[in-house]
Amino acid sequence: MATRRRLVLAGSAVLVLAAVGGLALWAPWGASSASPESPAAPVGRTVQVTTGTVAKTTTEKGTLRYPAVKSPTSRATGTLTAVPAVGTSLGRGDTVYEVDTVPTVLLLGTVPVWRDLSVGAKGADVLQLEQNLSELGYFPRVPDEEFLEPTAEAVRKWQKALKIPQTGEVPQSAIVVAPDVVRVGATPVAVETPVGAGTTVITLTAHAPSVQVMLPLADQGLASVGAAVSVTMPDGTLAPASVTSVGRAQVSGGQNSGSQSQSQDDPSTSRVVPVEIALTDPAVADGLQEASVQAAFIGERHDDVLTVPVDALLARAGGGYELEVIGGDASKQRIPVTVGLVADGVAEVSGDGLHDALTVGAASA
Structure with a gap:
């Protein structure tokens, strides 16, 4: 469930509750009978009108983890002789694993490996190889998309660098394809273990961690x-981030909305939208494999507006709000204001006579 930030005002007997807008507002003793210019009422403390930003946020629980990219299966039969350590980053040309000391190498791309490649082959997989x-x-x-002799010659040079037989051909067992740099997420098979075709020998994840949040459907906007999103890390660090993808609505627990029409009609069923969030600086997650975090989504936001603490607002007898302006000679004058967006204990205000750095009264801290 969403944890929406709500204003909780601490104070003493100088606080009264206004029925308009749900705001806790302060009023001096005897304020109900005081005139707008009354200098007699004491002020709890003084604050200044400032120019700033007011933004409403919705905070949700999220999971920081390295999303799985793929789990390559061995296309060779033999003994697993090498596999990188969990957490290792793998890029183009790096060895993903070895069977009988023969490496399977990572290539970057999106065309799946589905055949052996040699002179005469044509297609997108050849272009990807080249x-x-x-x-x-x-x-x-x-x-280009043709495997000709120059391609075979390039393959032989590559094989020589890998210290394997220089055949000029690329069997399916020689390569694994991923769209980008990856990270070793798990190695379910130990070195020296016999493997056969179809054995899952390694799990590859995204190189950078991301945060997944199951956002309530009502908050999908x-x-x-x-x-922009602000992520609170386990140590309390605030990490800037941004939304990278928004999935389809589904029943809470993982069922896609497209296959559970009955659940959509059940008002008691909780429906959510999976949201992926990327950290601006992935280094803030160094040392973490998986962790619970908090993600704050920014809703309505007003920039460059005049603001005051909510407890500076006074309820007017006839409705609406006002501020008590404190002059340099300690004189006091109340002026009506229009209240705009309110969030995190700060209220947007506007009205005649208001300006930045104006001193006004507020409830005691």
Whole structure:
């Protein structure tokens, strides 16, 4: 459930509760009979009108983790002879694992590995191979979709660097494809364990951690791609972040809304929207594999407005609000104000005579 920030005002007998707007407002003793210019009422403390931002936020629980990218299965039969440590970053050309000391290497791209590649092959997977060989410095030509002799020559140079037989061909077992740099998330099979085709030998995750929040459906308008979010880390650090994706609504617990029409009609069923959030600086999560965090989504926001603490607002007898302006000679004058957005104990105000740095009265702290 959302934890919405609500104003809690501490004070003494100088506080009264206004029925308008749900605000706790202060009033001096005898304020109900005092005139707007009455100098007799004591002031708890003085504050200044300031120019700033008022923003409403909704805070949700989230999970910081490294999302799984893929879990490659071995296409070779033999003994697992090498696998990188959990947490290792793997990029283009890095070895993902070895079977019988023969490496399976990471290439970057999105075309799946579905066949062996050799001279005569044509297609998007050939283009992907050549692009990777070019980036690794083995293919000097412009990549295309044809596996010709220059491609085979580049493959042989690559194989020589890997210290494996220089065949000029690329079997399916030689490569794993991922869209970007990845991280080793788990190694379910120990080195020296026999493996066969189809054995899951490693789990690869995204290189950078992200936060997943299951946002209540009623609050889905807060999450749009690119929207700013503030994440509170386990140690209390506030980390700036932004929304990277918003999923389809689903029943709380993981069922997609598209397959549970009956649940959608049940008012007792909680429905949520999965939201992925990227940290601006992933380094703030160093040392964390998974952790519970808090994500604050910004709702309505007003910038460059005049603001006062909520406890500076006075309820007017006929409705509305006013401020008690304190002059340099300690004189007092009440002026009516219009209250705008209120959040986190701060109120947006406007009205004649208001300006930045104006001194006004407020309830005792």
